[in-house]
Amino acid sequence: MATLVLTAVGNVFGGPIGGAIGATLGQIIDRNLLFKPKGREGPRLTELAVQGSSYGAPIPRLFGTMRVAGSVIWATDLVEHRATSGGKGRPKVTSYSYTASFAVALSSRPILGVGRIWADGNLLRGAAGxxxxxxxxxxxxxxxxxxxxPLIASAEGAALAPAHRGIAYAVFEDLALEDFGNRIPSLTFEVTADAAPVTVGAVAQAVSDGVVRDAGGSAAIDGFSAYGENARAVVAVLGQIGGCRFAPVGDAIEMRAPxxxxxxxxxxxGAPRRARSIRPIETVPQSIAVAHYDPARDYQTGRQRATRPGAGRRGETVDAPAAIGAGAAKALATAMLARAEAERVRRRVTSDVAAIAVAPGDRVAIAGEDGLWRVTGATLERMAVTLDLLAERWATAPVAASSGRVLGAPDAVAGTTILHAFELPALDExxxxxxxxxxxxAGSAPGWRRAALRTSLDGGARWTAIGGSALPATLGVVAAGVPWAPATLVDRRSEILVDLAHDGMTLSGADAGALDRGANLALVGDELLQFGAADQRAARRWRLRDLLRGRRGTALADHAAGDRFVLIEAEAALTLSLAAAPGQAVQVAAEAVSDVAExxxxxxxxxxxxxxxxxxxxDDDADGGATIRWRRRGRSGWRWRDGADTPLGEEREHYRVTIVPTGAAARTLAVDTPVARVTAAERAAGSVGVTVAQIGTNGASPAATIVIRPHDPRL
Known part of the structure; x- marks a missing residue:
């Protein structure tokens, strides 16, 4: 008598592995670490959520595309960086920032690349890289x-630094920790190990080093992390996901898809009636839910459920720790439930020795009967073969499913850095x-956040760090020419077409009261103006109307297409006092995450x-000369709240007047009142040019000019 006893390994509602290995075959498998009897369970959904650093922790084998948490295998101490601004009469401010360098192991088999990277759940690297x-x-x-x-070699020494061949890992050098509470964040990575989705059979064959052979036709999955302390548990999980059966073939095991x-x-x-049994429907779960990593949800856990009508209230949840879409997970749950219902039917067949070649895991049909069966056990005794069978059902109709509302981490691209620096009248007066x-x-795309700023007063030979930029500004360029208009009236004739840097920027109108309080102040070219109406004409294009020109004493001008447009907002502007003089050049550099603008x-x-x-x-004087008059302006009092004269704002009122007669030498006057006189002799030769500049505490204002025509005694 010879007997082959087969016991179940794993149990997935009837057991996809369903069978044990005979003594001889079992020894072979155990030696190859596939079915060691006592070992850690296979991967679970929670194991991919948190980055670890435990010494000796297993590193998963990755297949397909998967989001995984790596293991920190090397790190330096935090590095402190100091930046000091101020000095030369201004208080010095020292700011501190921290960076860290470290390496994270991702996979114990080669990979193709890394896509997105999350840090503490937020994107550190976007889909665009x-x-x-x-x-x-x-x-x-x-x-x-x-x-x-090279970084690890420089820190540890070339002789002590391992190459970690066969292990894919990522190295971060000087990662800025400001956004992560000055600590190394918990990182997860979207890793692509294979160029296309993989099958559970191919993964099982790779994990078992060929002990399990892929018979083909198994379910495709987007990704899988083979994580665990032995291959047996991993293969069992794969068999569960794919609904596969296992059959001994020679010195190996063949993994067969439904x-x-x-x-x-x-x-x-034998006697068919006595050898056939049907378990009660209550032994079958009324619902089966499959928990999985959903690529449409940034690989967060999803759950798809299949239910059946009829008696029973028991539900089951199956962990499928693989990257699977919602539809595939729903189909997996539906197939599991269908198999569980079909496998209520059991059958025992007694045949002659011609059936000795039939082994556990094979598919059989019974002569004269409908249906297919899967062999779960075989006994040879007294020249008769007895087969234990389960009814087989492998085909299920396609099903549709939704991943639900997806609230992934924002992945806004920063684009290129746009930088403007200019000197304005003191808006705070x-x-x-x-x-x-x-x-x-700001950036050319909505994801731009900030940049580190530096200035140089000596042509770039030395740079001074001045901290980070303010909030992203609303800025762009003028799209069409704008004519000159006076500052004394609301310019209702002109309009300004502005192309903003990206479609995430917006503008809005303002009423007269808001304009009086300083709303909608913008720099167009070098002219400050305000706009009362803003209409969106396209995704980035805006039309500005009801203009107040030449604000804060800035020069009125024509504007050409391409001139800068900057909305002046306190929270989006960084102001910096400089120990410099008018006429000196200042260079400014903004170092953002991906580029540097100057x-x-x-x-x-x-x-x-x-x-x-x-x-x-x-005014013409009686003697043929002329008397010139003007009005001063000040650095404050622009709202003119009290109706009185503009505050002087200087140590004293003083002017420099330059008179340039035709064909004669210029004459310069210094006066303390806004009045000067051109003599009749200076007018006799023709027109006379006159420029007037106010001498303030810190220097002379820009000059105002008038041309005095020759005196005509007939007028």
Missing amino acids: DWKSATNFRLLTGGEDQPVD GVGAVATVEDA ALLSEPRLTIVA TSVVLTGASILPPAPVGLAF
């Missing part, structure tokens, strides 16, 4: 010729003694000098 925080990043894909990472494999026909010489530079920055500006003194006088006019 753009970084949200500053770092240097290198990926070592795990090849057998993998070199030693409906795959030849069908042998056997004769039943402070009487400054040093030039104040205004710096604004600009240069020549200080005009607009923040510390009085604006140019206005209202220049002259």
